[in-house]
Amino acid sequence: MSENKLTAELISFINEWKNKQGNLIMVLHKVQEHFGYIPREIAFEVADLLDVPVAKIYGVVTFYHLFKLTKPGRNQISVCMGTACYLKGGEDIILDLERQLGVGLNAVTPDGEFSMEAVRCIGCCGLAPVMTVNGEVFGSVKTAQLKTILAKFRGK
Amino acid sequence: MKFTRDTLKSHRSGLHAAQAGTTVLVGMGTCGIAAGAKAAFQTLEKAIADKKLKNVVLKKTGCLGLCFSEPTVEVKNANGSSTVYGNVDAALAERIAVEHLAGGKPLTENVYEQPAADIFNQSASPLKQTRIVLRNCAVINPEIIDEYIARDGYAALEKALFDMTPDDVVKEITDSGLRGRGGAGFPTGRKWQFTKNTPADQKYIVCNADEGDPGAYMDRSVLEGDPHSVLEAMAIAGYTVGASKGFIYIRAEYPLAIERLNTAIAQAKQCGLLGEKILGTEFSFDIELRLGAGAFVCGEETALLTSIEGNRGMPVPRPPFPAVKGLWGKPTVINNVETYAAIPIVLLKGSKWFSRIGTETSKGTKVFAVTGKIKNSGLIEVPMGTTLREIIYNICGGIASGRQFKAAQTGGPSGGCITPEFLDTPIDYESLQAIGSMMGSGGMIIMDEDDCMIDVTKFYLEFTVDESCGKCAPCRIGGRTCYNILDRISKGKGQLDDLQKLKDIGHAMRKASLCGLGQTAPNPFMSTMKYFEEEYRAHIVDKKCAAGKCKEMLTYSIDAEKCVGCTACARRCPVSCIAGEVKKLHVIDQSKCIKCGQCFTACKFDAVKKG
Numbered sequence: 001m002s003e004n005k006l007t008a009e010l011i012s013f014i015n016e017w018k019n020k021q022g023n024l025i026m027v028l029h030k031v032q033e034h035f036g037y038i039p040r041e042i043a044f045e046v047a048d049l050l051d052v053p054v055a056k057i058y059g060v061v062t063f064y065h066l067f068k069l070t071k072p073g074r075n076q077i078s079v080c081m082g083t084a085c086y087l088k089g090g091e092d093i094i095l096d097l098e099r100q101l102g103v104g105l106n107a108v109t110p111d112g113e114f115s116m117e118a119v120r121c122i123g124c125c126g127l128a129p130v131m132t133v134n135g136e137v138f139g140s141v142k143t144a145q146l147k148t149i150l151a152k153f154r155g156k
Numbered sequence: 157m158k159f160t161r162d163t164l165k166s167h168r169s170g171l172h173a174a175q176a177g178t179t180v181l182v183g184m185g186t187c188g189i190a191a192g193a194k195a196a197f198q199t200l201e202k203a204i205a206d207k208k209l210k211n212v213v214l215k216k217t218g219c220l221g222l223c224f225s226e227p228t229v230e231v232k233n234a235n236g237s238s239t240v241y242g243n244v245d246a247a248l249a250e251r252i253a254v255e256h257l258a259g260g261k262p263l264t265e266n267v268y269e270q271p272a273a274d275i276f277n278q279s280a281s282p283l284k285q286t287r288i289v290l291r292n293c294a295v296i297n298p299e300i301i302d303e304y305i306a307r308d309g310y311a312a313l314e315k316a317l318f319d320m321t322p323d324d325v326v327k328e329i330t331d332s333g334l335r336g337r338g339g340a341g342f343p344t345g346r347k348w349q350f351t352k353n354t355p356a357d358q359k360y361i362v363c364n365a366d367e368g369d370p371g372a373y374m375d376r377s378v379l380e381g382d383p384h385s386v387l388e389a390m391a392i393a394g395y396t397v398g399a400s401k402g403f404i405y406i407r408a409e410y411p412l413a414i415e416r417l418n419t420a421i422a423q424a425k426q427c428g429l430l431g432e433k434i435l436g437t438e439f440s441f442d443i444e445l446r447l448g449a450g451a452f453v454c455g456e457e458t459a460l461l462t463s464i465e466g467n468r469g470m471p472v473p474r475p476p477f478p479a480v481k482g483l484w485g486k487p488t489v490i491n492n493v494e495t496y497a498a499i500p501i502v503l504l505k506g507s508k509w510f511s512r513i514g515t516e517t518s519k520g521t522k523v524f525a526v527t528g529k530i531k532n533s534g535l536i537e538v539p540m541g542t543t544l545r546e547i548i549y550n551i552c553g554g555i556a557s558g559r560q561f562k563a564a565q566t567g568g569p570s571g572g573c574i575t576p577e578f579l580d581t582p583i584d585y586e587s588l589q590a591i592g593s594m595m596g597s598g599g600m601i602i603m604d605e606d607d608c609m610i611d612v613t614k615f616y617l618e619f620t621v622d623e624s625c626g627k628c629a630p631c632r633i634g635g636r637t638c639y640n641i642l643d644r645i646s647k648g649k650g651q652l653d654d655l656q657k658l659k660d661i662g663h664a665m666r667k668a669s670l671c672g673l674g675q676t677a678p679n680p681f682m683s684t685m686k687y688f689e690e691e692y693r694a695h696i697v698d699k700k701c702a703a704g705k706c707k708e709m710l711t712y713s714i715d716a717e718k719c720v721g722c723t724a725c726a727r728r729c730p731v732s733c734i735a736g737e738v739k740k741l742h743v744i745d746q747s748k749c750i751k752c753g754q755c756f757t758a759c760k761f762d763a764v765k766k767g
Contacts (some may be wrong), residue, residue, distance in 0.1 A: 083370040
């Protein structure tokens with residue numbers, strides 16, 4: 001048995017959306033909001049509740065960048081790689097974080113503390129380069145600040 | 157309460173009568189908050205309460221467009237004058253409260269010019285920028301519907317419902333010359349006309365808020381600063397074409413915009429401006445949000461509709477166009493956020509007023525997000541036909557750090573570059589196309605001599621390859637092949653016939669790809685090859701990258717004459733490849749060097765050489 005179970009809140013959300021056309025992506029957003037990713041066993045349950053094949057859910061999850069099939073770290077770091085951030089050194093931030101965390105993009109640190117991904121433009125180009133940790137936006141990031149930023153979230 | 161026509165009018169004049177004394181506006185879009193606007197807001201809030209300042213209203217609002225100086229605070233004095241402060245941290249906010257608000261003496265430092273004229277304020281002097289689409293951003297609190305109503309909000313919907321037939325609305329929009337602001341520039345009036353003339357039991361209005369172009373955030377600013385303008389325009393579109401349901405397809409990467417849209421929709425429903433029997437008429441219209449999930453191709457209209465239906469966002473061939481067969485097979489109007497935001501003004505001020513602004517073929521204003529190596533990056537709204545020189549040097553303060561301007565990329569991954577020789581080209585749909593770029597959604601990335609065109613082109617192509625949905629071969633295979641060629645060139649392994657190969661494949665992709673993503677994916681390299689052929693040749697023949705961006709071609713070395721042995725470079729080197737003792741010459745081990753450039757920036761004696 002896995003520890004992942006659909007909560008009552010999720011079930012009621014799915015039932016509320018069940019009869020609306022084009023509900024799958026909205027339901028998957030809600031599931032990912034709760035678990036941090038789309039667990040396999042949950043995908044099967046959602047398939048039953050919405051009466052769609054699991055293959056369709058897999059197809060949708062793998063098409064869109066935001067949906068994850070594996071559990072991310074407790075703190076999710078997203079480094080923006082939009083054009084403005086790229087020109088102003090977004091890549092250096094990724095390289096420096098790799099060195100500090102010991103893992104590369106789309107991987108979780110062994111202690112489960114951090115995971116890092118490169119994301120598409122988050123629309124704060126005026127503050128490039130930009131990164132977010134758990135949705136909190138940091139602008140005009142310099143590699144020298146990364147230690148402090150990581151320390152702010154580590155173990156919290 | 158649910159408004160009728162008369163109660164809405166009297167409510168609006170009541171709001172006008174209740175004008176406050178001094179208003180303090182704190183720009184709190186995503187970027188303002190990231191820059192620290194919350195601290196400024198809280199400090200001002202506390203100071204105003206502590207000092208018991210009367211007749212001072214503190215408001216959170218959208219983006220003023222001065223991204224380079226966020227957080228921004230604007231103080232509008234009772235006498236109509238206003239002061240804009242930039243880079244307001246808690247300490248400066250405290251001083252503004254003490255000296256300006258309580259003491260009546262505006263500060264002299266951190267003051268910026270008012271960026272744009274207010275189109276509702278007839279007496280205001282004309283400025284470089286005219287804010288039509290952004291008319292309410294940084295003026296109203298986007299979370300309070302009354303503030304929108306006070307600025308003639310929902311007056312255009314009222315005018316359409318009571319004083320105009322659907323045909324009148326189509327004529328007004330057509331006469332105004334408004335064209336799609338998503339980038340393609342299709343006349344909006346004609347689009348509505350097609351949908352209106354297609355008979356169906358159910359029609360839909362869709363707003364494309366999937367602003368995927370990297371370096372563009374016009375739509376985010378409109379939705380975060382003035383969400384009601386989009387809702388109102390969608391309701392007008394619904395009335396015009398005979399649709400009762402609308403969807404806003406918005407990127408999940410814009411949480412604040414989503415939150416403010418949800419608030420706005422709930423408030424509009426409460427006031428009877430959305431939902432059943434709007435303003436007491438027989439017209440009903442409802443709007444729902446649908447979230448994207450991080451796929452650039454979903455900005456393409458047919459892919460977007462497929463995604464709203466809950467599927468993988470893959471484009472389908474056109475025709476049939478969405479106006480005939482769109483969402484769930486029904487006729488659908490699909491416009492971009494910026495297009496909708498202009499609609500209420502077109503109806504209120506009339507097509508004649510609107511079409512006076514702009515050029516012969518491109519009417520109105522365009523919002524640009526100017527970023528990159530520009531001194532004052534920001535969000536600007538200028539009349540169509542403004543030149544690039546005007547934007548870069550007059551509005552945005554020129555190139556940062558005094559370097560030479562090299563190129564501006566418009567239209568994101570689907571666009572091309574504009575070189576210095578075209579600085580005086582008036583910016584409109586046709587003239588940009590003529591020089592091999594495109595209007596696109598409004599992202600404008602400024603590059604200087606330190607940027608390598610091959611590197612930037614590779615970046616864009618990597619983006620389109622990654623975002624290609626894979627449905628059609630020209631885009632899926634062509635894009636990947638071209639990326640591999642560019643990658644080779646950037647690593648010093650290119651050959652001269654690569655340029656011809658890129659042209660051939662690019663040509664095939666333009667002709668044979670299924671949707672706009674594949675058709676426009678070659679634009680970045682087609683345009684850079686045209687204007688920067690020498691740079692390509694330097695990479696291929698001389699194996700040199702003048703900008704020093706292509707790392708594979710770089711070597712860092714230490715000049716024995718200049719090195720004083722301060723060890724700064726060795727301490728900064730992440731892979732410890734610099735050897736040398738204190739006060740002795742340092743040497744870089746080329747076999748270990750990862751070319752990160754840390755030593756170059758660390759050296760204060762100009763001893764580290766790049767080349």
